[in-house]
Amino acid sequence: MNKELTSLKACFAGRYLAGEVRRAIRQSWQNRSTSTAAVMFAGAVAAGICAPVQAQQITGSIKGQVTAPDGSVVISGVEVVATSDVMPKPRRATTRADGTFTLNFLLPGDYDVVFTFADGSVRKTTTRVMLEQSSVVNLAYEASNQEVIEIYGSAIVTEGDSSLTNSFGEDVIANMPIGQSYRDMLKILPGVEYSENSTLGPSAGGSGVDNSYALDGVDLSLPMFGNLSSEPATHDIAYVSVDRGGAKAVGFNRSGGFVVNSASKSGTNELHASVEYRLQNANFTATPVDGVISDVDRSWTTLSVSGPILKDQLFFYGSYFRPEVTGENKVTAYGPAKAFKSVRDEFFGKVTWAPTDDILLNVSQRVSDREVDGSSIGEFETDSVSLGAENKTRITSIDGSWLLGDVSSLSFKYAKYSEDGSSAPDVALDVVPLLGGSLDINNLDQMGYFGVPSIRDYPDDATPEEIAAIDAFNAGAAPLIAQLGYIGEDGERRGGGGVGAYQTINNQDFARESFQVEFDTEIYSGDMTHFLHFGAKWSELREDVSRLSNGWGSISYVGGLGADGGETDLTNVFYEASIQQMSFVQDGETVPPITSFAESIDIEINDEIEHGDFTYNIGVVISRDTMYGQGLRENSSNVSGYELAPGEKYEMYKTDWKDMVQPRLGVTWEYEQSSTVFANYASYNPNASSLARAASWDRNTQRELLVRFDQNGDFVDADGAPGSSGKFFADNMRPRRIDEYTIGTTKFVTNELFLRSHLRYRYASHFWEDMPNGARLYGDYGDFGGVPDNIAALGEYIPNLGAMRDEVGGSSYVIAEVDGGQTKYWEWSMEAEYQADRWYVNASYVWSHYYGNFDQDNTTAGNDANTFIGSSFYGDGRGRMVWDNRYGKMIGDKPHKLKVISTYTADWDGVFGAYFVFQSGEAWTAWDGTPYGYSSGTSRFAEPAGSRRGASHWQVDLSYTQNWEFMEGYTARFRADIFNAFNKQTGYNYNPYVVSELFGQARDFYNPRRVQLAVGVKF
Secondary structure, eight states, X not given: OOOOOOOOBOOOOOOOOTHHHHHHHHHHHHTXXXXXXXXXXXXXXXXXXXXXXXXXXXXXXXXXXXXXXXXXXXXXSOEEEEEOTTOSSOEEEEOOTTSEXXXXXXXXXXXXXXXXXXTSXXXXXXXXXXXXXXXXXXXXXXXXXXXXXXXXXXXXXXXXXXXXXXXXXXXXXXXXXXXXXXXXXXXXXXXXXOOOOSSSOOOSSSOGGGOEEEETTEEOBOTTTOSBOOOOXXXXXXXXXXXXXXXXXXXXXXXXXXXXXXXXXXXXXXXXXXXXXXXXXXXXXXXXXXXXXXXXXXEXXXXXXXXXXXXXXXXXXXXXXXXXXXXXXXXXXXXXXXXXXXXXXXXXXXEEEEEETTEEEEEEEEEEEEEEEEEOXXXXXXXXXXXXXXXXXXEEEEEEEEEETTXXXXXXXXXXXXXXXXXXXXXXXXXXXXXXXXXXXXXXXXXXXXXXXXXXXXXXXXXXXXXXXXXXXXXXXXXXXXXXXXXXXXXXEEOSOEEEOOOEEEXXXXXXXXXXXXXXXXXXXXXXXXXXXEEEEEEEEEEEEEEEESTTOEEEEOTTSOGGGTSSSOTTOOEEEXXXXXXXXXXXXXXXXXXXXXXXXXXXXXXXXXXXXXXXXXXXXXXXXXXXXXXXXXXXXXXXXXXXXXXXXXXXXXXXXXXXXXXXXXXXXEEXXXXXXXXXXXXXXXXXXXXXXHTOXXXXXXXXXXXXXXXXXXXXXXXXXXXXXOOEXXXXXXXXXXXXXXXXXXXXXXXXXXXXXXXXXEEEEOOEEEEETTGGGOOBOSTTOBOOHHHHTTOOSSTTHHHHHHHHOOOSEEEEEOTTOEEEEEEEEEEEEEEOSSEEEEEEEEEEEEEESOOGGGXXXXXXXXXXXXXSSTTSXXXXXXXXXXXXXXXXXOSXXXXXXXXXXXXXXXXXXXXXXXXXXXXXXXXXXXXXXXXXXXXXXXXXXXXXXXXXXXXXXXXXXXXXXXXXXXXXXXXXXXXXXXXXXXEEEEOOBTTSTTTTOEEEEOOOOEEEEXXXXXX
């Protein structure tokens, strides 16, 4: 008897309806000839053919249906068994009454699928399971006199936890010119801007602090700051998935940006090991067009081993990673600087255990220790300002799944992430600061970190008083520049540099711990199928921080203009030191670290309903966040409700369940075979916030102080830096919220080519910030600002704040909703994915517009940093309010983004990889405090937000990997990577200060062309 073999090979990024499965089977039967064998395969991608999704797990699934050849009869009772080298034991299921089956919680990898029928006959096929995706295997069965008939092919559903999801396998990740760190991997994500920031995450329609990054389901986002701080290596990562929008109530997704999950490699029944050494010498890097000229050598050593502990039951995987960076002959504007060195030792271990066919457990531990010397020397700083640091990171993951029959499952995950960091200046100053003491102005470079002033220009409309004040400032600045400035290209001394020693001794420890449990089941009723998901999650964030200042900390020259432009009459102030208050603790007294906590409880319910050609998603996430500070205890007899209790934990603020109801709704219609349209609505309450520390009461005893001195360096006064002490919360605040609407369409052009296009709109509101309690009463302050009448009518945020402060002290700033704060994001995207035997190509183009009046990514002078969420410069006085030129483009607004990633496998075991990106330049704004009555222009907009745009950027990265099996089972490997092959060193992060000599110049540049070479052996 003849056989007809149908092979569908795809790694798709689309969504298809449930009816596609049955339609494909029926059409295959209708088109067959009478001599056609009764064994056929049909694959379909369906938004609604949802096997239970393994939320935040590191697994995928296989599902499908078995029917008679005409599609009119379904076949129940068929045993389906999936086996893979990555799974210790096979997974089994039996087709249900409608002929469908589901194999859940499969580790990503290649699988053999075997169908065994009641008459003893067997059918076989193979498929690949991707992370958080479902591989669909459907079988049209006809009896045969052959015992075993092999069939080939399947389709892979890109079915993450959202309508906009992508997944990448190990072959793509390993063969692309990506880099060695988790952050490097983000460059391949479709629709996400390419960023070389070292701290702040990239924007994809939201703030860079609202993204979520996970490894084996463990959230790696820095607690309370939202950035990716942890640095696991990419060599351990086997699969990656990203959800960018249209989230379901699965996976506890509260992100205002994108969510990335990744699965680490696992062991198998065979013993394998590998070693690789990668090198990027200084002469492998092109010379920067600007910035620090540095002779830096980089190397990476990687070892891994995997295999069985108990055959067919318990596997292990382990690795060691050692990146080293050494720098010599570093030269800044001040001359030669000390060598930089960074060394990290990272160990990773993982075991996978299947005690039974229905239970799967994964346990992993990552330990990373890093030491750094000679860092933090900027382009315009002296060698003496360098910093040394240590970092210890621990990541623990324990997850398990238990299959409860063929339609239900129970799963859990415990995760703990900790990062303990400390840093200290390489140069420790002898000076001991004393309140009331003097500042040695003749030796400012031995007092702390001194920012050398620049000569100021006169505004075009300067008054005689302003001209006189600037003249006085410049008269005092000139000798400081002559003494401590750097020598410019013209041979003259210039201001704007930094001398002395690094200002802060810092100890900061973070921890995140979570536990979640989920139950999934399926209910079949007539022609309707429900895929139900229930989940609950508890998580706690913690930070311990203590800080001292080196000498007088950070010192600036204010030249008689007063603090921040003279809001009070401080014209006798010429120098100002910013110093940690802990530095003044004497006589053996110590102040404990500030310990801050935040707790979240999330509950999610999701029902995905398959009904004919339609699939409906109805879900909701309900959350409650609680922030805990330090330094108060409850006292109901006080107006504030508190009394002072230094060092004691107290509940700072708790959101109501009713204020954090986040619906997730979706519908998909398969209007014709292999073609769908879909629409989604999703609401998110991001939980990234720094307020647990920023508003903590013990900041009154550990806060930053501003110490002021006259022109002779004699003490004038000292007080807390504005907004840096404990703060009360205004009543009836609604949590920050993002509402998202998505419509789109998907289509298979061929079995190898998939297309998707979508339109998305996001609206964010209810931002929280610390602001002066009387900010609404500022009134009119000229052409550049003034409080709108409707906002002024609202009065103070906390009317009785004075009485509350009389009891327990605290700041005149309060935590309140930003009046009218909002952001908007429009996105139109086209994506294509092509996969054949040798080729893989993923191409995406996005047009977008990101605008509003609250730019979390552009609130401070240096935006690539861990800055407070909810306690930034935004709202800190006139010129920084929502009505002060704030409405316009966000700094993350890049209207055009084009990405293409590709790999090609040659006949001779060589693999080519290529990456191309083009994106618009960043939007930026001129800063000037003068129109608002301040000398400081920091975060004070002199024009509508985003009035200017930087240069667009494009680059090409290339890689080539050659494998050579020099002995049976042993393979040598050579690899070469070229990043930024055309050396496009485009500038970004523009100097916004109108008064600066460097106004409008780029402060950072995309990294120059660099080459990495690697050799390795594996067996």
